[in-house]
Amino acid sequence: MADVGAEGGRSPLRVAVLASGEGTNLQALLDGVHGAEAEVVAVGADNPQAPALERARRAGIGTAVFPKDAYPDRTARDAAISAWLQEQRVQLVVLAGYMALLSADFTRTWSGRLINVHPSLLPAFPGIRAIQQALDYGVRVFGVTVHLVDAGVDTGQILAQCAVDLPSARHESEVHAVLQPLEHALLCDTVRRYARGQVRSDPEHPRRMLVD
Amino acid sequence: MADVGAEGGRSPLRVAVLASGEGTNLQALLDGVHGAEAEVVAVGADNPQAPALERARRAGIGTAVFPKDAYPDRTARDAAISAWLQEQRVQLVVLAGYMALLSADFTRTWSGRLINVHPSLLPAFPGIRAIQQALDYGVRVFGVTVHLVDAGVDTGQILAQCAVDLPSARHESEVHAVLQPLEHALLCDTVRRYARGQVRSDPEHPRRMLVD
Numbered sequence: 362m363a364d365v366g367a368e369g370g371r372s373p374l375r376v377a378v379l380a381s382g383e384g385t386n387l388q389a390l391l392d393g394v395h396g397a398e399a400e401v402v403a404v405g406a407d408n409p410q411a412p413a414l415e416r417a418r419r420a421g422i423g424t425a426v427f428p429k430d431a432y433p434d435r436t437a438r439d440a441a442i443s444a445w446l447q448e449q450r451v452q453l454v455v456l457a458g459y460m461a462l463l464s465a466d467f468t469r470t471w472s473g474r475l476i477n478v479h480p481s482l483l484p485a486f487p488g489i490r491a492i493q494q495a496l497d498y499g500v501r502v503f504g505v506t507v508h509l510v511d512a513g514v515d516t517g518q519i520l521a522q523c524a525v526d527l528p529s530a531r532h533e534s535e536v537h538a539v540l541q542p543l544e545h546a547l548l549c550d551t552v553r554r555y556a557r558g559q560v561r562s563d564p565e566h567p568r569r570m571l572v573d
Numbered sequence: 574m575a576d577v578g579a580e581g582g583r584s585p586l587r588v589a590v591l592a593s594g595e596g597t598n599l600q601a602l603l604d605g606v607h608g609a610e611a612e613v614v615a616v617g618a619d620n621p622q623a624p625a626l627e628r629a630r631r632a633g634i635g636t637a638v639f640p641k642d643a644y645p646d647r648t649a650r651d652a653a654i655s656a657w658l659q660e661q662r663v664q665l666v667v668l669a670g671y672m673a674l675l676s677a678d679f680t681r682t683w684s685g686r687l688i689n690v691h692p693s694l695l696p697a698f699p700g701i702r703a704i705q706q707a708l709d710y711g712v713r714v715f716g717v718t719v720h721l722v723d724a725g726v727d728t729g730q731i732l733a734q735c736a737v738d739l740p741s742a743r744h745e746s747e748v749h750a751v752l753q754p755l756e757h758a759l760l761c762d763t764v765r766r767y768a769r770g771q772v773r774s775d776p777e778h779p780r781r782m783l784v785d
Binding site: 528 | 697743
């Protein structure tokens with residue numbers, strides 16, 4: 362539950378973003394949601410060179426790096442990430458091109474408060490290189506999914522999806538160019554709805570989320 | 574290759590339809606394609622009560638029934654269907670709600686000339702009760718696929734797909750009501766393109782079909 366602010370409205374949702382690379386989804390959140398319904402309060406990365414960190418710094422947002430070789434194992438690293446997120450009183454964690462797998466402890470701790478954006482219409486083509494997987498299969502409709510993260514690979518409950526007809530697509534780069542702006546829009550839209558309290562479980566159906 | 578007719582155009586493609594039930598996809602072909610680019614010349618069913626047979630008779634189209642218990646096994650039944658289709662000089666076989674699995678001999682004989690329409694965005698939700706599978710998973714985008722049939726269950730090369738946003742759908746019947754007209758349109762469109770010679774393999778990609 363978001364706090365009620367001084368004006369009687371909700372305080373902005375405190376969002377953290379975990380990234381490994383460019384951070385274009387982070388940038389979309391900074392441009393489209395940050396300072397309105399939600400506040401990006403923390404950006405973490407596994408890779409100290411991730412350009413996402415520089416985007417965060419430019420926006421005056423605190424960053425932290427959790428390099429793989431600084432921890433004995435994934436559980437230890439993820440516990441450190443978790444502790445840091447809790448210190449920042451984070452209410453929602455967004456995976457935005459975060460390439461490391463997360464431990465079961467981490468996904469359990471953040472269950473219902475951890476979302477990912479994936480460039481396919483899940484459950485088709487989970488895991489890495491989803492667009493190439495789809496091209497290799499020969500699909501004609503591509504898409505994007507925003508979903509809650511559970512212990513599986515891209516198996517969590519779906520919050521939003523968006524499809525696009527690309528019957529003649531042949532190359533990953535051309536599909537990526539179409540899907541990337543859709544990822545940005547769908548992620549921002551979902552975070553806004555989450556911040557407004559419009560995302561909740563369906564009491565009649567364990568897999569379904571109600572998103573108003 | 575279709576024959577060249579007296580007017581210098583192609584002769585209509587000789588199409589057979591196999592059905593088990595209502596035959597609404599057959600009706601769509603009769604209403605939308607029959608007598609134009611294609612001619613439905615034969616309708617087969619495994620079930621003598623299939624209303625699809627009555628639709629065929631009303632349109633003056635020859636029918637045949639291949640009941641399961643009239644043959645020692647699936648291979649024998651499918652061999653009889655194949656022989657009957659060949660007698661009718663069928664060039665394309667459309668599965669339109671045909672619920673029996675086909676033998677590997679049959680799919681090999683008709684390879685590249687056998688298509689199916691399936692109510693999901695394959696490869697997601699192959700097999701029976703695809704819409705209910707999708708609802709159970711909690712997807713928000715549904716769809717329809719027309720594909721070539723190979724020896725697997727809904728694993729053949731995709732010819733056409735069509736997606737539809739139904740983020741609040743809860744019941745199979747409401748999704749079915751939206752998808753059924755899309756099935757009809759996509760199937761008719763694909764048969765038309767096939768009849769015009771616009772469907773061919775992609776020499777650069779074993780899984781992809783080029784559909785102009």
